[in-house]
Amino acid sequence: MTNQVGGLTGALAEWRALLGDRRVSDEVDAAVRYGANAIGATRRIPAALRPGTREEVQELVRVAARWRVPLYPVSTGRNWGYGAANPVVDGCVVVDLSGMDRVVEFDRELGLVTVEPGVTQGGLAEFLEREGLPFLVPVHGGGPGCSLLGNAMERGYGITPHADHFGALTTLEAVLPDGSMYHGALASLGGGLVDRAFKWGVGPYLDGIFSQGGYGIVTRATFALAPVPEHLEVFFFTVPAEEGLERAVLAVREVQRRLPGLVGSTNLMNARRMLSMVAPYPSDRVPAGQTMPRELVASLAGGLQIGAWTGLGAIYGTRRTAAAARGAVKEALRGVASRSVFLSSTEASWASRVAGWLPEALRPREARYVGLLQGALQILGGRPSNVALRLAYWRGGRLPEGNTPLDPARDGCGILWYAPLVPLLPDRVRTYVGGVEATCLEHGIEPLITLTSLSDRCFDSTVPVLYDPADAAMADRARACYRALFEGGRAEGFVPYRAGIDSMGWYTGSGGPSWALAARIKRAVDPHGIIAPGRYVPTEVAGGGGEGGGT
Template identity: 50%
Template sequence: MNSTSIESAITEWVTILGDSGVVAASEADFGASTIGTKRSIPAVVRPETQAQVALVLQVAQRWQVAVYPVSTGNNWGYGSANPIEDNCVILDLSRLDRISDFDPELGVVTVGPGVTQGALREFLDSHEGDYLVPVTGAGPTCSILGNALERGYGITPITDHFAAVTKIEAILPDGTLYKTPLSEIGGAEVDGLFKWGLGPYLDGLFSQGNFGVVVNITIALAPAPETVTAFFFSIKDDAKLEALVPTVRAVLRSLGGSVVAINLLNSQRMLSMMTAFPESRAVDGVLPAHEVDTLANSHGVPAWSGVGAIYASREVARAARRTLQRLLGPVTDRLIFINRRKVSLARTVARALPGRFATRVKGMADTLSGALEIMHGTPNDVALSLAYWRSGTLPETGKPKNPARDGCGLIWFAPLVPIRGDDVRRYIDMIESICPQYGVNPLITLTTVNDRCFDSTVPLLFDRRDADATARANSCYRALFEAGQKEGFLPYRLNIDAMGVLNTDSSSFSRLASRLKAAVDPNFILAPGRYVPRIKSSEV
């Protein structure tokens, strides 16, 4: 690919999309990344229809120009809107924001890549859709489709967001339309009600892959339950964690229909939500253990905090509370239940308290309210404040948070960890021994993705304005990955600089995936390097 080919492709794209449909990366607010990586991006193309997406890909094939599709570009902590390789044109799909084929009785809806969590919430509210949006902590501006294809997850039912995808439509690299077999032979409606369709399951190729540009997904929505009750629990002594972990597994197995996920957060992760980073107490950017203890004591933060929610009718919720008390009571120091009514009461109480106490109670109520809204399937950006803990400038009140635009340094390390006490301890020891070596505070969350496995999210936070801090954070990720390989704790998704770990000649996965890729995209113009390595000509 050379500059002449890119210029020729851009000329054709302008004819198809108009001047406003082809812009520079800087004009489209692309290029910034929380991981500190910068790619050379020749242009951003912005189609508005499926037909235009097909034409864009046909032009890319003709001139052999690489394109990299993004839904909204808000893949913070993994590369934002940046491609894997330099000189890829960004295919911005945010204008494909149509919501269609909503069935309020059966709870399925079809969305394009530009449909955000916030947009789907507004749509459901205006169409009497009594369903939960599959929310994440990334906020209202993030794509439903993009998160599902990257196999994101949340704490509302249905926790596994790709599991909720029942049907996919995609434009293949040659510009042709892929539909599932049931839809092609006249069963479009039932196809959207049954994930596996008919014949070999090819939809999975489009999840964490680069086999086509997904322009529509149909997803199953979880119905809003009669009640949502949050529960919070804690242990003061870190040594009790090994006993708590199998109890979390027991809770999910006993209450799997009503308690779908549980989060465990260490004290530093909790402090990151409660107080500004105390730079003056840090040594080389890291809070020493005694400073963490001092801060934790002053804010009443325990060694480990847990959170989950009961989704159920009132009768079932009452029984679930008794079960939680029976299981969690003996292994925790505190267990409380919170709902919207109690949060409203706390706000009322805050208004009657003197200044300092009022501020603290109101702050607690606001935090609880934000967490409860997410549990109710309403997205917000409360959790996104984490990205600003070490760097970045919070936007003006009312303006959406955008960590990439606002200068935040964030890399997610998100490994899978068995729900076993000994394994969790080995994992925590690994994180706590490696992160401080690179100037990174070990903030740890463990989220159940089923009753067998946690996904742990460790935000590597750093000052992106500091080149040395950026380099150390990226080195920290590599050190964690290598240690995780030895210990058996590996990520469920990768950032744009980590894709090379899949590119090994000895990998049967890489060989097969590359051959499939070559069959549908022989010029490797679509998202080159994304999870699927380039194939060597001798291996075709």
């Protein structure tokens, strides 16, 4: 790497003069603040910087360029399951942008919000509520403390109408590795408003290189928000037996195809994944080093009336269009689902309706379900919630007391996200599910599978490889399982849409013209590898450093 000790010392002196001592961390403080993660990675972070303005970012980048010290920008650094705030390679100074947390502009007629990197889901929700603005936060399972912009930089997604978060980003500005600014071409031509209203600009589409690519530090971005619908209705359905999966896939495809814009993404979750949300892990009934035996899964799921697969989706529309959509969803689910329930957010008796839906045997446990379903309704209704984040604590970690926000990295959880794309074809889904189950079971890791429809063509599946970091043998099995999932999936054509810091090299080292071009662009824009070396770009041609990180 380029950051010789002398370079770092000189740069630190200039950064302290620029930001003051309190906004510069030395190596010890940086390790405490930014080193924790839930994937078992270790990185040497020589320092950290906390700028408050775009101009400070420009200046600190110029210092880094002068002294050849690589930087790693994070918005809120809650990239849990992928490495949290840790850089891809050793020796990068973390640039924490969470203090830049202004909602810069809101166009209430067009539903466009321009935010700095530190604006979180929770922060935007408060802003919308305070200002009385009828728009949905593009929420996801990471919870209220995650940055909108940071999530979009990883091309993350949720299940609200604007599920694809980079898709909802219309324009951005970034500080380039020499400290100069990047803006879209429409803005440079005087079309500031159309630049915010229209995603693709004019000329080469360059905003894209800043997501999953270390070409600059994004200091601002505009997002199109979905309006609060007149009517929101959440639906759940149960696919009783494993053989029903293929037909459920066809039903999801039908719903996505027939009701675009009315039905958001639909989730299909297997029984173990559902159990992870509604029941504690039955450690005392699982032999050491193994997973829940099939009979145990069957009896726990049976007792809770959980089928082989559970579907979850939402209808957004007017009362009339929602009623028509409900009919179409029910029709698609005929013969597929043994039970389904449609719940509107406006129903005051919502919780009691859920309770009514639950079978008699479940009533004592209904509170847990109601909490889960209410959390799902909250997320689907564009309000940030911690409900999905609790998953990270199922096999390890300590849930914090009281109102302390959840933080899987700080709380000692172990989670590696495997998130491959799977075509929305029944036989491909069956092959995929079979492969994941076999691989996980072989490694003594619970196969927790979700399939989220990104369109009527493609699912993204998310499999949290959960483990207890305090159990070294389990942690080893989890890492081996993660690698085997990647390789096994790749052999079948299922490739993740996103990579963690320890697995980035599996992608960028795989060869091919796309990575070669990414590296050439990197070399041209950032010849000294100042911004996020190794992030989705092969490291050996762009700034040095070890492939896939310094562990």
